Amino acid sequence: MNTNRILFAGMYDSGKTTFIAALWAYVNSDKKGKHLKLNTLANSENEYLDTIREEWLQCKKVTRTNLNKTENVKMNLLKESNSENVILEIPDISGELFSNHFQLREWTTEYDSLIHQVTGILLFINPNDKKNRTEFIADSLEIVKGLGGTPESNDNVNFAAWSEEHTSNQVKLVETLQFIEARKDIVEPIKVSVIVSRWDLIEAEDCPSPEQWIQTNMPLLYQYLKCNTNYFKPSYFGVSAQGCDYDNQNDVNRMFDIEPFDRPFIRLENEVVKDLTAPIIWLTEK
Numbered sequence: 001m002n003t004n005r006i007l008f009a010g011m012y013d014s015g016k017t018t019f020i021a022a023l024w025a026y027v028n029s030d031k032k033g034k035h036l037k038l039n040t041l042a043n044s045e046n047e048y049l050d051t052i053r054e055e056w057l058q059c060k061k062v063t064r065t066n067l068n069k070t071e072n073v074k075m076n077l078l079k080e081s082n083s084e085n086v087i088l089e090i091p092d093i094s095g096e097l098f099s100n101h102f103q104l105r106e107w108t109t110e111y112d113s114l115i116h117q118v119t120g121i122l123l124f125i126n127p128n129d130k131k132n133r134t135e136f137i138a139d140s141l142e143i144v145k146g147l148g149g150t151p152e153s154n155d156n157v158n159f160a161a162w163s164e165e166h167t168s169n170q171v172k173l174v175e176t177l178q179f180i181e182a183r184k185d186i187v188e189p190i191k192v193s194v195i196v197s198r199w200d201l202i203e204a205e206d207c208p209s210p211e212q213w214i215q216t217n218m219p220l221l222y223q224y225l226k227c228n229t230n231y232f233k234p235s236y237f238g239v240s241a242q243g244c245d246y247d248n249q250n251d252v253n254r255m256f257d258i259e260p261f262d263r264p265f266i267r268l269e270n271e272v273v274k275d276l277t278a279p280i281i282w283l284t285e286k
C-alpha cells in the first residue's frame, strides 16, 4: 500500500476545492479506462466529498473553504497501470491560510506535522487573478507617458505603502515553498504539479503551454523552481476542472449535455487530455 499525502497549496480562489470535487466525481464514475479508481469505500466515505461533488455535478460553484476548518479528505484508490493501492490524503485548506503564513511568519503545529508527512504538492494558480500577472515597468512607463508625464518623473505614479494584500501571489507562493524547504528534511526532491486552473478561460487567448504561461506571467516562481531542483521537481499542467465558466449559461448548458466525467480537461505541454488524474499520477510515480 502506498500512502500519498498531497498538499493542495494555492491562494484563495485558485481552484483547489473544485479539483477535489471533480476528482471525487471521476473516481466514482463509470468512465472506461480510468487511471485511478475507487478501491473500497472504506477510508473514503466522506460527507464533505459528497457535498462538493454534488455541487460540481450540478455545475454550481463549490463552497469556499473555511479558514478555520481544514477538511481532511481521504480517498482509497487503485492505480490502473499496476493495481497498486494508492491512498490519497488531501487536506483541503483555505487559500487564506497560505496568505496568513506569509504575513504572520508562523503556522500551527498541525500544519507543521502535515508538512513533515507531505509526499507531493499540487500548486494552484488562478490565471484570472491580476496578482498572478506580472506588471512590467515598461508598461507602467507607457501609462505614465499616456497620462502626460515623462518616464523620468514619478508625478503621476501613486506609490502605495507595502501591504500583504497588494503583494504579488508569486512572492507568497515562493515563500510557501521556501518555508516547506526550511522545515522539512528533503532527501529526494519533492514533486510539484504546478496547476494553472481555469484553463478553459485562457485557452481562448491562443495560449502557449502551461509552462510558458508561468514563465511569462510568474517569472519569480518559475525561476525559483528552475533553480531549486535539489528540493523541488516541477511539472506544469493547465487544468479545467469544471470544463467551462459557470458564469456563462451557454457553456453550462453544454456541460449538461455531456457525461460529467467528460467535462474536465487537462492541457499538457503539447496535447489536451480528458483525464483529471494526470497531475496526481505524475506525483505518485517514482
Ligand SMILES: Nc1nc2c(ncn2[C@@H]2O[C@H](COP(=O)(O)OP(=O)(O)OP(=O)(O)O)[C@@H](O)[C@H]2O)c(=O)[nH]1
Pocket (backbone or CB within 6 Å): 010, 011, 012, 013, 014, 015, 016, 017, 018, 019, 061, 062, 063, 064, 065, 066, 093, 094, 095, 096, 124, 197, 198, 199, 200, 201, 239, 240, 241, 242, 243, 244, 245, 246
Ligand atoms: N472557468 C473556470 N472556473 C473555475 C474552474 N475551477 C474553479 N473555477 C472557479 O474558481 C473559483 C474558486 O474555486 P475554488 O475551487 O473554490 O477555489 P479554492 O482554491 O478552493 O478557494 P479557497 O477555498 O477560497 O481557498 C470558483 O468561482 C470556481 O467556479 C474551471 O475549471 N474553470
Ligand SMILES: [Mg+2]
Pocket (backbone or CB within 6 Å): 016, 017, 018, 063, 064, 065, 092, 093, 094, 095
Ligand atoms: Mg477551497
